[in-house]
Structure formats: structure tokens, C-alpha cells
Amino acid sequence: MKKVVVIGAGITGLAAAHELHKAHCDGEPIDWVLIEKDNRVGGKIVTERTGGFVVDGGPDCFLPDKPWAGQLAKELGIDGDMLPTNDEHKKTFILSGGALHLLPDGVMGLVPTKFVPFATTALFSWGGKLRMAADLILPRKPNEDDETLADFVRRRLGREALDKLAEPLIGGIHASDPEQMSLQATFPRFLEMEQKSGSLIRHMVKARKKMPPPPPPDPTKPKRTFFMSFVQGMGELPETCAARLDPERILTGVEVTDIKEHAGGYTVKVAGRDDIEAAAVIVCAEAHAAARLLKKVDDEIAEALAAIPHxxxxxxxxxxxxxxxxxxxxxxxxxxxxxxxxxxxxxxxxxxxxxxxxxxxxxxxxxxxxxxxxxxxxxxxxxxxxxxxxxxxxxxxxxxxxxxxxxxxxxPKGMPQYTVGHLDRVETIERRQAEHLGLFITGGAYRGVGVPDCVNAGQKAAKSALDAICPGAA
Ligand SMILES: Cc1cc2nc3c(=O)[nH]c(=O)nc-3n(C[C@H](O)[C@H](O)[C@H](O)COP(=O)(O)OP(=O)(O)OC[C@H]3O[C@@H](n4cnc5c(N)ncnc54)[C@H](O)[C@@H]3O)c2cc1C
Structure with a gap:
């Protein structure tokens, strides 16, 4: 039996463990263990239920357009619990000048695509509206070099669009400062739109016109909305995932303190317990925690991990x-x-x-x-x-x-920041990781912060680990 140690039981680590569990049940000669320093699984996903209140403490939804969280829910048998938003009340307000203004209808991403709601909103000044419309005639950027999200929005749509739309809407997702965020790492689609159509507004208007009308409601099919959750809160996903796994293989309240590489694999040092010998290690702890654990394995990896701000x-x-x-x-x-x-x-x-x-x-x-x-x-x-x-x-x-x-x-230090240079840091981590057979570093800090991205990342890492130690298994 070859052992895989998964470090961190957030949704990434749980999704990885779930893949390993399936391979084990299919008869692959692997053994696995999931180690979590907190006393519960779920990491940033937590739901408290008390007296009929369901309180999400971290994420309150996921994007079903990215299929991996929904697919995992289906495998776990909780897709019937997926909960749509109450779209009859779908309105978002933006605070401006101390008052709440309705986000104008037709704003897609951060781009206005409907003339009347945009022209009549009091959210933007006339100067701001004209500057946004200048996107239709401004030339493309001559190269695709990375820039900050703030520079990009100022360049295409102007200062007001940055202050009143992009910064709160998009910065809000990452709890980030758009003056630091990498456009390529966070919203590469905006850059593609500019390069392809020459204008974000033109691109979005075309896309909106091409969108098929929403199908008439089908009472036999579950309702799907832009954001989805679960009846019992987002915690339902990690809790159910953990409940389907062998409880003896999930160690909570146990902290990994160090990892050492040797000829046959890795020694995983665990506080207050015996060392664990592993053929492969999947590190799903936050990047700053992973940096500390991997210092002795690879200095360059540890440095790149520590350089991801949170x-x-x-x-x-x-x-x-x-x-x-x-x-x-x-x-x-x-x-x-x-x-x-x-x-x-x-x-x-x-x-x-x-x-x-x-x-x-x-x-x-x-x-x-x-x-x-x-x-x-x-x-x-x-x-x-x-x-x-x-x-x-x-x-x-x-x-x-x-x-x-x-x-x-x-x-605390719970939100990774994809600042300019992020993709270079991730490439360094991935390039160096490939030099260490059986080492995998993954999670929300690298190539997608959303819950579906994390599920996908965890599953991919587990499949790569299986490939590395039992070729042909995944
Ligand atoms: C307030 C908030 C709101 C959010 N809202 C949304 C949203 O609505 N939709 C969405 O899609 N995403 C949202 N996100 C992002 C998303 O929740 C996270 O990106 C995702 O849950 C991260 O999962 P993960 O498994 O990669 O990391 P984590 O959940 O951070 O898990 C890492 C785990 O590793 C453990 N660990 C660390 N060091 C060690 C060690 N040495 N030994 C053992 N264990 C260790 C930690 O205790 C932790 O449990 C939100 C995040 C936050 C903080």
C-alpha cells in the first residue's frame, strides 16, 4: 500500500481525499490520510445552525457555471439540496454619496450594456458616463503585458467606473485592492475582450444579444440561478464530503509541523504524534502555511508561496x-x-x-x-x-x-491576493513542484479562489498523485 497524506481539510483537501477514497474503494493499492489542524473540517466554509437560523460564516454561495462543486454535490447525493437565490428580489445596491443606488440593469461584469438604465441612473455623473462610453472608440492596448485591475479599468472606462463599480464589485470578491490585483490572474477575460473586440462595451452588448432567452420555467427540473447554495448552508458540502469518507482516515485537531523529502518519498511530522511516511503529499493548507511546511523540501517553492499576500x-x-x-x-x-x-x-x-x-x-x-x-x-x-x-x-x-x-x-490572513506577478509565482511553484516526485501543492491561493475552482484543484491534485504513485490508476 502506498500512502498519500493530504494536509488541510478545507474543500480542496476534502475533494482530494474524496478522489483518493474512490481509488482505494476501486482496489488501487493506496492508503490515505487527511490531516487538519482545526477541530472541524471545511476550512473557510462553515455554517452554524441554531434555533432555525442558518448562518454561513465564510462563503454563502458558489458559481454553478463552474461545474465542479455541483458535480461533487451530485456524487455525494446532495444535488437535490442545491438552493437557488430568490431572484424575484435580485437587486444589488451601491453606496454612493451616502445613499444606496440600484446597480443599473444591464451591467455585465462591470460593463454597462443597456443604454436607458445606464443613461438614467444617478449613480454616475454625466462626465463619468461619457468617459465610460469612450471605451467604444479607445484603441486596444498594443501588448498583453500584465497590469493592475485598476489601471485597466481607468484606461478603458475611467475613474468613476473604477471607484463606483469595479472596485466594490470585483475587489469585493477577493477582498482586494484593485491597485494591486493582477488583471491576468483575476479577470483574464477582460483582456481577451479588449484584444478581440477592441471595446468591452461592444463585446458585452454583442454577448448579451446572442444570449438565448431564458427557457420557460420547467417545474420538473430544479431551478438554477447565477449563484447557488445548499438548503442547510454552504457547510453541507464539506460536511457531507467528510461524512462519506472513512472517519479513521480524517485526523482533526492535528497539526502538521514539517515535511522532509527522502529517496522513497516524504516524512510528514505531526505535532504530538508519530511521523507519517508517505509516497505522496498533497499540501492544501493556505499558501503561507504551506510555505512554512515546505522550507526543507524546496527553498524556491517556500519563497514563492510566502510571497503570495493574504x-x-x-x-x-x-x-x-x-x-x-x-x-x-x-x-x-x-x-x-x-x-x-x-x-x-x-x-x-x-x-x-x-x-x-x-x-x-x-x-x-x-x-x-x-x-x-x-x-x-x-x-x-x-x-x-x-x-x-x-x-x-x-x-x-x-x-x-x-x-x-x-x-x-x-x-485572519484568510484571503489570498492575486497581485501583479501572481501567475509568475504560481508558475515557479508548479515548475519546482514537478522536480519532487509525489509532491502536490494546491488550493484557493493559486489558480482560482472560488469553491468550484478549489474542488477542481483538489480533485486534479489527487489524480496526479495517483498517477505518480500508481500509474494508470486515476
Ligand atoms: C469570508 C469569505 C467569503 C467567501 N465567499 C465566497 C463565496 O461566496 N463563494 C466562493 O466560491 N468562494 C468564497 N470564498 C473563497 C473560498 O471560501 C475559499 O477560497 C475556499 O474555501 C478555500 O478552500 P481551501 O480548501 O483551498 O482552503 P481553506 O479552506 O483555507 O483550507 C485550508 C485548511 O488547511 C488547514 N491547515 C493549515 N495549516 C495546517 C497544518 N500545518 N496542518 C494541518 N492543517 C492545516 C487549515 O486549518 C484549513 O482548514 C470566501 C472566502 C472567505 C474567507
Whole structure:
């Protein structure tokens, strides 16, 4: 039996373990173990369920257009629990000048594609609108060299589009500063659009016109929306994945402290336990943690891993009695441009966006704190953080009621930042990794931060590990 050690039981490590489990059940001569330093599996995915409230502390959704999370759910038999958004309330607001403005209909990515909603919105000044329209006539960039997302948006659509659309919409996904983000690593499609069509607006308008009309609702088929979750929260995916695996092979509350390479494979050092000998190691810990573990294996890998910056954030969920909240929460929430100089990045109106999140008669709001612009705020003590969020929600939405439930989830250095040069760093890691038979480094810090990307990355790493140690198995 050849042993594979998977380090880190976030969704990447769980997806990897699931592949190894299948190979083992198919009779491949492999043994595996999944080691997690926390006392629970799931990593950044966590759902607390209490008194009928379902509170997601990390991700609250995934993109079904990237098929891997949905496919894993199907394999685990929970695809019937996949939950669409309540699209009859699909509205996003942007805070501008202290007031919430509806994101104009037809904005795709960050590009306006419908004339009337764009022309009539008070979100942008006339100067800002004209500057965005200049995208139609501006020349292409002469080369495809990487640039920051901010430089790209300023160049094509102007300052207002960056401040009021791109920064809060797109920076919000990565909790990042667009002045640092690599366009090629985060949104290569924008660059392709510019190169192909010469204009983002022209490209998006064409794409929108080509889109087939939505099919009439088919009551026999489950509803699919742009974002999806699970009835019992995002935690359902890692929890079910772990429950289908052999529990003796999942070690929680156990920290890997070091990895050493030798002629036959790897020695994995584990705090308070015997060393584990492995033919292959799949490292799914955060990049900064992986850097520490791999110092003795390969200095160049460790250096490239340590150079991937991470920022801290926190989510604060507040539940209220519906008749006390004083706001009908008609929308999915709002995003906050950093130029507004507020203390929260965004807010999701969880009980409107999703069914099954609160008991009858209650409502729930979730706020995001920290990120690249305000990282220090994610370190506030609980009481101060809740007070700050309540005060922001009162100012922005007029919600002054007393919450009946408050939950904080903290993510210190939990968000990898794909800054300029990111793809070079990832290429270095992958090039050096290929020199170490049986070593695989994967997860949300490299080629896609979303849950489906992580599932895909974990599965791919497991298949490569099987190929390396049992050729022909995967
Ligand atoms: C607040 C927040 C909101 C998000 N929202 C969304 C969203 O809505 N949709 C979406 O698709 N994505 C979202 N993401 C991103 C997504 O959740 C993550 O990219 C993904 O879950 C990362 O999974 P992972 O397994 O690669 O890493 P992680 O979940 O970070 O797992 C790594 C694991 O390794 C463990 N570990 C580290 N060191 C060691 C060691 N030495 N020994 C043993 N174990 C170790 C850690 O404890 C951790 O459990 C969000 C992220 C955050 C933080």
C-alpha cells in the first residue's frame, strides 16, 4: 500500500481525499490520510445552525457555471439540496454619496450594456458616463503585458467606473485592492475582450444579444440561478464530503509541523504524534502555511508561496425580528466603494437572497469587515466589531433594531491576493513542484479562489498523485 497524506481539510483537501477514497474503494493499492489542524473540517466554509437560523460564516454561495462543486454535490447525493437565490428580489445596491443606488440593469461584469438604465441612473455623473462610453472608440492596448485591475479599468472606462463599480464589485470578491490585483490572474477575460473586440462595451452588448432567452420555467427540473447554495448552508458540502469518507482516515485537531523529502518519498511530522511516511503529499493548507511546511523540501517553492499576500476579513451576521427591523430588505444587499470611507465592505441581506436561513418572522443581514482597505478592523474585539457594524447599518439602511442573534466569523490572513506577478509565482511553484516526485501543492491561493475552482484543484491534485504513485490508476 502506498500512502498519500493530504494536509488541510478545507474543500480542496476534502475533494482530494474524496478522489483518493474512490481509488482505494476501486482496489488501487493506496492508503490515505487527511490531516487538519482545526477541530472541524471545511476550512473557510462553515455554517452554524441554531434555533432555525442558518448562518454561513465564510462563503454563502458558489458559481454553478463552474461545474465542479455541483458535480461533487451530485456524487455525494446532495444535488437535490442545491438552493437557488430568490431572484424575484435580485437587486444589488451601491453606496454612493451616502445613499444606496440600484446597480443599473444591464451591467455585465462591470460593463454597462443597456443604454436607458445606464443613461438614467444617478449613480454616475454625466462626465463619468461619457468617459465610460469612450471605451467604444479607445484603441486596444498594443501588448498583453500584465497590469493592475485598476489601471485597466481607468484606461478603458475611467475613474468613476473604477471607484463606483469595479472596485466594490470585483475587489469585493477577493477582498482586494484593485491597485494591486493582477488583471491576468483575476479577470483574464477582460483582456481577451479588449484584444478581440477592441471595446468591452461592444463585446458585452454583442454577448448579451446572442444570449438565448431564458427557457420557460420547467417545474420538473430544479431551478438554477447565477449563484447557488445548499438548503442547510454552504457547510453541507464539506460536511457531507467528510461524512462519506472513512472517519479513521480524517485526523482533526492535528497539526502538521514539517515535511522532509527522502529517496522513497516524504516524512510528514505531526505535532504530538508519530511521523507519517508517505509516497505522496498533497499540501492544501493556505499558501503561507504551506510555505512554512515546505522550507526543507524546496527553498524556491517556500519563497514563492510566502510571497503570495493574504488579507484578513470577518463576517458579522445579525438577525432581527422582521416587524422590528424597519427595512423591507428588498434586494440581495449592497456594496461599499472604498471612496465612501465606511467601515464595512458590503452587506448581504441573507434572508432575502436565500430561503431557509431564518425562522418565520425573522430577517438576517450579514456584513463584511476588513479586506485590503481596512484590514485592521477585522481584528476589533467582538463587542466593538458588532457595535461598529450596527452603527454602519443604521447610517446606511436605517436599521436601528436590536438583533436577536449575532455571529462573528474571523478569517485572519484568510484571503489570498492575486497581485501583479501572481501567475509568475504560481508558475515557479508548479515548475519546482514537478522536480519532487509525489509532491502536490494546491488550493484557493493559486489558480482560482472560488469553491468550484478549489474542488477542481483538489480533485486534479489527487489524480496526479495517483498517477505518480500508481500509474494508470486515476
Ligand atoms: C469570508 C469569505 C467569503 C467567501 N465567499 C465566497 C463565496 O461566496 N463563494 C466562493 O466560491 N468562494 C468564497 N470564498 C473563497 C473560498 O471560501 C475559499 O477560497 C475556499 O474555501 C478555500 O478552500 P481551501 O480548501 O483551498 O482552503 P481553506 O479552506 O483555507 O483550507 C485550508 C485548511 O488547511 C488547514 N491547515 C493549515 N495549516 C495546517 C497544518 N500545518 N496542518 C494541518 N492543517 C492545516 C487549515 O486549518 C484549513 O482548514 C470566501 C472566502 C472567505 C474567507
Amino acid at each position: 488579507v484578513s476579513s470577518a463576517t458579522v451576521s445579525l438577525a432581527y425580528k422582521k416587524d422590528e427591523i424597519g427595512n423591507d430588505l428588498d434586494g440581495f444587499g449592497f456594496i461599499v466603494p472604498s471612496v465612501e470611507d465606511r467601515k464595512i465592505m458590503a452587506s448581504t441581506w441573507s434572508s432575502t437572497k436565500w430561503s431557509h436561513r431564518v425562522p418565520e418572522g425573522y430577517a438576517m443581514i450579514r456584513a463584511f469587515v476588513g479586506g485590503a482597505h481596512n484590514e485592521k478592523l477585522a481584528e476589533l474585539p467582538d463587542e466593538k466589531m458588532v457595535k461598529m457594524v450596527k452603527s454602519e447599518l443604521k447610517d446606511i439602511m436605517g436599521v436601528g433594531a436590536k438583533p436577536v442573534l449575532t455571529r462573528i466569523f474571523r478569517w
